[in-house]
Amino acid sequence: MSKKTTYFFQEGWMITIQDLSKSYGNIHAIQEINLQIGQGEIVGLLGPNGAGKTTLIKILTGFLQPDQGQVFIDTVDVIKSPHLAQEKIGYLPENAPLYPELNVYEYLQMMADLRHIPQIEQESVIREAICAVKLENDYSRPIKQLSKGMRQRVGLSQAILHKPKLLILDEPTVGLDPTQLVEIRSLLKNLAKNCTILFSTHILPEVEMLCDRVVILLNGKLKADANLADLAKTNHAILILDEQRPDIQKELLSLKGVKAVEVQKTNGPFGIYQIQGNSEVDLTPQIYHLAIQKDWPVRELRRDVPTLESVFNDLAVAA
Incomplete structure (x- = not known):
């Protein structure tokens, strides 16, 4: 029926x-x-x-x-x-x-x-x-x-x-x-x-x-x-380290407001992590404090505002 x-x-x-x-x-x-x-x-x-x-x-x-x-x-x-x-x-x-x-x-x-x-x-x-x-x-x-x-x-x-x-x-x-x-x-x-x-x-x-x-x-x-x-308020961040470490993803996921962490593949030694938040709050301050606490070799940390193109491409890949 x-x-x-x-x-x-x-x-x-x-x-x-x-x-x-x-x-x-x-x-x-x-x-x-x-x-x-x-x-x-x-x-x-x-x-x-x-x-x-x-x-x-x-x-x-x-x-x-x-x-x-x-x-x-x-x-x-x-x-x-x-x-x-x-x-x-x-x-x-x-x-x-x-x-x-x-x-x-x-x-x-x-x-x-x-x-x-x-x-x-x-x-x-x-x-x-x-x-x-x-x-x-x-x-x-x-x-x-x-x-x-x-x-x-x-x-x-x-x-x-x-x-x-x-x-x-x-x-x-x-x-x-x-x-x-x-x-x-x-x-x-x-x-x-x-x-x-x-x-x-x-x-x-x-x-x-x-x-x-x-x-x-x-x-x-x-x-x-x-x-x-x-969309412009969506809270993402990019963290780049001088080396790759297996525990980083788990540590980042433990932070308040973090929804997902994607580890990007690289040919070099760098570790690149795309962090997605579930609120409008900027995640970079607490990521920075965690990096200092854990003595991570930070090369770059920045807020990443997703574009319509990136959202569309992510949806297309998921579909």
Whole structure:
């Protein structure tokens, strides 16, 4: 007998995902995902190809039915009322379907018609979207004449045309040059003042520069969900000794607040120890006192703040 799950929606969350699973034959695309994203957050959705990001986005946007679970977008049940949920979502796919022969304004007129925006409101709505993405000087140009960065702005403008509460962006910075990256980041931060943004990518530095929070999918499972500010507070330390000793790892594990100690392999005589803490407290003072007490030949002792890349790589190896 399958386990029955009681689903609920909590006020204040833009996205609520409960026990969400989807399989394609014997392949488990996503497995029992539980996630809540608050209003006004910029959340990075990370994972390698095949991790389940695309499947999750298709379910969130109402284009794919899950095998089990529930999804709410701002109180709307996506599975029961996909069209109503889609009214609250602006979506920019990785390869936005633009029409190169149209100019920017004509393209947005077409998208406004598809969104059923009343004719009497279209001019003001379109101009507001154009200004939001800083295309005021280019709205009469054919899309085929625009750079990739400017075409991404056009894609963003159609995504915000109907003033959505949630923006879902799939790889929005792929292929952009450094100047275009800075411009798109700035635009997204401004847009986040009025909506929640879920940002799917495999480019870790973009998440660090843009997002408040990161969600990591691996093999269809939710492996991490953390605020980037909290990640920076994670307490690790690196201890390097002039020689390797068999008792060091055990001694370090005896310290208060130490969760794990990894001995790194070296070709030389040095002993290198990566110490993981279970709180925000800096471990280096008590490691230093222990080293003095035990007369360890310390070459280097420093606090080690993990990067998003190191966290991602550790999870990938463990998976």
